[in-house]
Amino acid sequence: MKRVGLLGCGAIGSEIALAIDSGKISAKLTHIYDFSKENSKNLVDKLQNKPIITENVGLLAASPVDMIIEAASQDAVRDDILSILQNRKDVMIMSVGALLDESIFDIVIDGCRDFNKRVYLPSGAIIGLDGIRAVKDELELVTLVTTKNPKALKGAKFFETSNIDPDKITQSTVIYEGSAQEAVRLFPANINVAALLSLAGIGSEKTRVKIVADPHTDKNTHEIQAEGTFGKFSVKVENVPSPSNPKTSRLATLAAIECLRKICGTSLNIGT
Numbered sequence: 149m150k151r152v153g154l155l156g157c158g159a160i161g162s163e164i165a166l167a168i169d170s171g172k173i174s175a176k177l178t179h180i181y182d183f184s185k186e187n188s189k190n191l192v193d194k195l196q197n198k199p200i201i202t203e204n205v206g207l208l209a210a211s212p213v214d215m216i217i218e219a220a221s222q223d224a225v226r227d228d229i230l231s232i233l234q235n236r237k238d239v240m241i242m243s244v245g246a247l248l249d250e251s252i253f254d255i256v257i258d259g260c261r262d263f264n265k266r267v268y269l270p271s272g273a274i275i276g277l278d279g280i281r282a283v284k285d286e287l288e289l290v291t292l293v294t295t296k297n298p299k300a301l302k303g304a305k306f307f308e309t310s311n312i313d314p315d316k317i318t319q320s321t322v323i324y325e326g327s328a329q330e331a332v333r334l335f336p337a338n339i340n341v342a343a344l345l346s347l348a349g350i351g352s353e354k355t356r357v358k359i360v361a362d363p364h365t366d367k368n369t370h371e372i373q374a375e376g377t378f379g380k381f382s383v384k385v386e387n388v389p390s391p392s393n394p395k396t397s398r399l400a401t402l403a404a405i406e407c408l409r410k411i412c413g414t415s416l417n418i419g420t
């Protein structure tokens with residue numbers, strides 16, 4: 149049975165831990181780390197099989213696990229991915245936006261090669277990546293339209309330099325249009341899905357992102373519009389937000405759990 153370590157005990161990390169604890173995933177969660185000690189302790193309290201809380205991320209990376217699940221932040225990926233790979237652990241990354249930084253992407257690719265390790269990027273809060281991967285050589289235009297309640301967008305770096313106040317948005321408003329590259333920097337906790345779309349398709353400069361703040365919605369909606377010589381398609385998902393983090397969709401957690409089940413399982417693999 150695979151031994152798993154967890155970096156980040158928030159909305160996604162906690163649900164993954166509970167799924168392992170319940171036996172839904174055939175793995176053993178042995179070590180966890182979160183820079184909020186309170187969050188780590190709260191999670192351990194909920195689990196039957198208690199993992200060790202490591203004192204720092206270096207000890208998590210060096211712990212006797214086969215794989216580490218990152219469910220923390222883009223900063224955590226930037227700071228810790230090299231040490232995790234050097235310690236010869238496979239990694240599942242949720243904060244995929246960090247990989248749009250070329251130097252981090254190179255660390256991941258070189259680390260996988262040099263240490264013979266695998267990095268997994270679950271499809272997260274979007275659907276349709278199978279189609280994007282299939283058509284990528286014929287893809288000419290791809291846009292992600294993301295709609296969230298302004299409350300779920302609040303706190304993003306974008307608002308530090310914009311004159312838009314998320315508390316004062318009273319109707320559905322397009323607040324951002326630009327490249328995926330820029331979007332993941334300005335909205336690091338909201339649009340990691342744009343990084344997934346870029347990496348599966350035509351890259352982060354050509355992938356366009358539109359972010360709509362709608363005070364009347366209680367969903368996190370992502371629509372991919374893709375067009376090229378193959379034809380065109382659009383796929384839309386209306387996600388229920390996670391109760392403990394409105395920025396994060398329930399689907400992102402479910403996709404991570406399913407991805408881990410596939411990695412840890414031995415039976416039938418369905419789909420791409």
Ligand SMILES: NC(=O)C1=CN([C@@H]2O[C@H](COP(=O)(O)OP(=O)(O)OC[C@H]3O[C@@H](n4cnc5c(N)ncnc54)[C@H](O)[C@@H]3O)[C@@H](O)[C@H]2O)C=CC1
Nearest residue numbers: 156158159160183219220221224242243272273337396400
């Ligand atoms: N790939 C995808 O489709 C999606 C990715 N995400 C991303 O996944 C990550 C986790 O999401 P949630 O669980 O909803 O976030 P959360 O905010 O609920 O939990 C994150 C946890 O990680 C901890 N943390 C943050 N930075 C850390 C660091 N450098 N070192 C140690 N601990 C750290 C925090 O204290 C918190 O407990 C976020 O980066 C989020 O933006 C979220 C939704 C979809």
Ligand SMILES: O=C([O-])CC(=O)C(=O)O
Nearest residue numbers: 273338339340341396397
């Ligand atoms: O969960 C979502 O709807 C998307 C999200 O926060 C992200 O991609 O960072």
